[in-house]
Amino acid sequence: MSSPKDDTDLAKTHLLDDGKRSANDKSSEDIDVSEDNAESDGEDLLEQYHEILKAIDLKELPRVAIQARMQWAIIKVLPAPTNIEAAVATASPTCGSFHVHFHVEFTDGLRWLLKVPTTGTISRGNSSAAKSLTSEALTMRFPQRKTKIPLPQVYDFDAGLENKLAVPFILMEWTDGCCLYDVWFDNIISEEDLKFKRSRTLEDVASAMIQLSQFSFPRCGSVFFDDAGEASDIGPFRVVDSHAIFARLDANGENCDNSPIFAEIGPLDTHKSYxxxxxxxxxxxxxxxxxxxxxxxxxxxxxxxxxxxxxxxPFVLTHPDFDIQNVLVSKDGHVKAFIDWDEVCAVPHLLGPERYPSWLTRDWDPSIYGYEEGRGSDQHPDGCPEDSPAVLTFYRKMYAGLISQFAAAREGGAMEGQHDYRVSPAITRQSLVHENLLIAVDEPLCTHHIISNLFDKVQELQINDEMKDMSYWDVTQSLAADEARGQVKDALREGFIALLMVVGVSFDAYEVTLSASWQYRADLLAKIHGIMTDREQSLGAPNIGSHFSLI
Incomplete structure (x- = not known):
C-alpha cells in the first residue's frame, strides 16, 4: 500500500510545474523560454510554450503598443506623446506559471509588459478563458479608481484571437521592483535591518488589503463590469484543477501533457459551497x-x-494568489505592486483580504514547509530559505495588529473608500486554519499532511476526553467505514471549533489552552456545546464569531 509520503515524493515536482508552486519558489517567474535558451531550460519548457511562441505575431507588437499609448493619452486627457517612432520588444520572453511575458520598450525609455496566457491558442482557448482574462483586466482597473492600492496599470487588452497579435493579451505597466522573496530573505543585512524592512512591507500590505476589503458582493465568482467600469454582476470563476492534473499524471506518467487544467465554478451563494x-x-x-x-x-x-x-x-474581492512571489517591492521594503491577478474573483470573507499572506502560514502546511531546527534561514534542504515557526508566529501577530490598526482607521474615516462591514481581527487569525483547510480540499498532494496536522493540534487542546487516546489512523478509518461512534464525531467537531475559537482570539490563547487548567477546558467545552446547539437549531454552520468574547 502506498503512503501519503510516497505519492507526494512521486508527483510533487510535476504538479508544482503544473501550477501548485511552493510559496518560496520564485524561479518560475524568471524562466527564459527563448529558442536560444532551450538547452539550459529543457526541451519540455520550450514545448510547453511552443504554441504561443509560434502563434503570436511579434512584428505587430510595436504598432499595437504605440496605438494603445496614443489611445490611453486620449482617454486620460494627457498630452499626446511625441517623437515616438517605434516600440521594441525585448528578444527573450519570460514566463510565469500560466503566462508568457514580453517586455516592450518605447524609444523615450518607457517600458510596458505584454502578458499572454499559455492557453491563448486555437487548440487551447475557450469562452471561459476569454471571460477570465476580461474579468482580470477590468478588475485590475477597478480598485485603481477608488483606492491607493499599488497595481500595474492596464492600458489595453483583448480576450480573443482576432487581433493584430493573434493571441489574447493584456498590455500593462512595467513595475520596476524586485520580488519580495529577495528582500524578505536578505541574508546580507543585519537582523534588525531585516526586521525593519519586513515590518515596512507588512504595513504596506495590510494597508492595501484593508482598502481592497471594501469591495464586497452577495455571491462568489468573477466580477463582471458595465461600460462605465463599475461592477455589475457576478459570474462563474475558474480555478486550477489540481485533481484533474494529478489524475492525468497518474494515468499517463511523468511524460504526460504539462499544460494547466482549469475548472469553471459557480457562481456560489455560501461559504461552505466554496x-x-x-x-x-x-x-x-x-x-x-x-x-x-x-x-x-x-x-x-x-x-x-x-x-x-x-x-x-458575505463575499469580497481578493488577490487570487496572495503569496510572496506576487508582491514587488523596492529595496527598502515598500510595496510597489501586487501582480498576477489571473482568476481573480470575489471569495468568502474568511479567505478574503483580511487573511494572512500565505508566506506567513507555511508552518501549518507540512507538505511544503521545510524548516529544520539548527539550520539557518539560508540552509533550507531544498535550497530555499525558510522562517522558523517562532518567526512566523511573530510576524503573524504583527500583521494581525496592522490589520486591526488600518481597519480602525478606515472605520474612523481616516482612509479612503466606503465599506459594508466592520473588519474582524478574528478573521485574520482564523485564516491560519481556513486557508490550510481549503488547500487540503483543493490540493491532493497536501491533503493528508494538512488534515493530520490539524488533527494533532485539535488533540493537543484536550477539550474532550474522547480525543485523548485517539490515533489519527483509527479515527480516519472508522469515519471512512462509517463505523465511528457519535461521541467520536462530536469530539472532533468540538475540537475543531475550539481550535477556531482560541486561534481567533489570539495565537497566545492557543498556547495558553495547551497548558490550561481542567476548569478552563470545561468552561470552553460548555461554550462549544452552546455553539453546537445554536447550529442544530438554525440548521446552519456555527456562528463562532459571537462567542469570541466569552473566552
Whole structure:
C-alpha cells in the first residue's frame, strides 16, 4: 500500500510545474523560454510554450503598443506623446506559471509588459478563458479608481484571437521592483535591518488589503463590469484543477501533457459551497488513507462558519494568489505592486483580504514547509530559505495588529473608500486554519499532511476526553467505514471549533489552552456545546464569531 509520503515524493515536482508552486519558489517567474535558451531550460519548457511562441505575431507588437499609448493619452486627457517612432520588444520572453511575458520598450525609455496566457491558442482557448482574462483586466482597473492600492496599470487588452497579435493579451505597466522573496530573505543585512524592512512591507500590505476589503458582493465568482467600469454582476470563476492534473499524471506518467487544467465554478451563494466545490472534482479515493483523509475533511467542513448577512456582505474581492512571489517591492521594503491577478474573483470573507499572506502560514502546511531546527534561514534542504515557526508566529501577530490598526482607521474615516462591514481581527487569525483547510480540499498532494496536522493540534487542546487516546489512523478509518461512534464525531467537531475559537482570539490563547487548567477546558467545552446547539437549531454552520468574547 502506498503512503501519503510516497505519492507526494512521486508527483510533487510535476504538479508544482503544473501550477501548485511552493510559496518560496520564485524561479518560475524568471524562466527564459527563448529558442536560444532551450538547452539550459529543457526541451519540455520550450514545448510547453511552443504554441504561443509560434502563434503570436511579434512584428505587430510595436504598432499595437504605440496605438494603445496614443489611445490611453486620449482617454486620460494627457498630452499626446511625441517623437515616438517605434516600440521594441525585448528578444527573450519570460514566463510565469500560466503566462508568457514580453517586455516592450518605447524609444523615450518607457517600458510596458505584454502578458499572454499559455492557453491563448486555437487548440487551447475557450469562452471561459476569454471571460477570465476580461474579468482580470477590468478588475485590475477597478480598485485603481477608488483606492491607493499599488497595481500595474492596464492600458489595453483583448480576450480573443482576432487581433493584430493573434493571441489574447493584456498590455500593462512595467513595475520596476524586485520580488519580495529577495528582500524578505536578505541574508546580507543585519537582523534588525531585516526586521525593519519586513515590518515596512507588512504595513504596506495590510494597508492595501484593508482598502481592497471594501469591495464586497452577495455571491462568489468573477466580477463582471458595465461600460462605465463599475461592477455589475457576478459570474462563474475558474480555478486550477489540481485533481484533474494529478489524475492525468497518474494515468499517463511523468511524460504526460504539462499544460494547466482549469475548472469553471459557480457562481456560489455560501461559504461552505466554496470550500466544498473541490470535493466534487476529487476522484474516488483508492487507498485506505485517502478515504480516511477525505472523511475527516468532510467532517471539518461541516463547521465552516457562515456569515451573518445582516452585518456583512458575505463575499469580497481578493488577490487570487496572495503569496510572496506576487508582491514587488523596492529595496527598502515598500510595496510597489501586487501582480498576477489571473482568476481573480470575489471569495468568502474568511479567505478574503483580511487573511494572512500565505508566506506567513507555511508552518501549518507540512507538505511544503521545510524548516529544520539548527539550520539557518539560508540552509533550507531544498535550497530555499525558510522562517522558523517562532518567526512566523511573530510576524503573524504583527500583521494581525496592522490589520486591526488600518481597519480602525478606515472605520474612523481616516482612509479612503466606503465599506459594508466592520473588519474582524478574528478573521485574520482564523485564516491560519481556513486557508490550510481549503488547500487540503483543493490540493491532493497536501491533503493528508494538512488534515493530520490539524488533527494533532485539535488533540493537543484536550477539550474532550474522547480525543485523548485517539490515533489519527483509527479515527480516519472508522469515519471512512462509517463505523465511528457519535461521541467520536462530536469530539472532533468540538475540537475543531475550539481550535477556531482560541486561534481567533489570539495565537497566545492557543498556547495558553495547551497548558490550561481542567476548569478552563470545561468552561470552553460548555461554550462549544452552546455553539453546537445554536447550529442544530438554525440548521446552519456555527456562528463562532459571537462567542469570541466569552473566552
Amino acid at each position: 470550500f466544498q466545490n473541490g470535493l466534487a472534482r476529487r476522484p474516488e479515493p483508492n487507498t485506505d488513507w485517502q478515504r480516511g483523509d477525505l472523511a475527516v475533511v468532510k467532517l471539518l467542513l461541516e463547521s465552516v462558519p457562515e456569515p451573518d448577512v445582516s452585518t456583512r456582505i
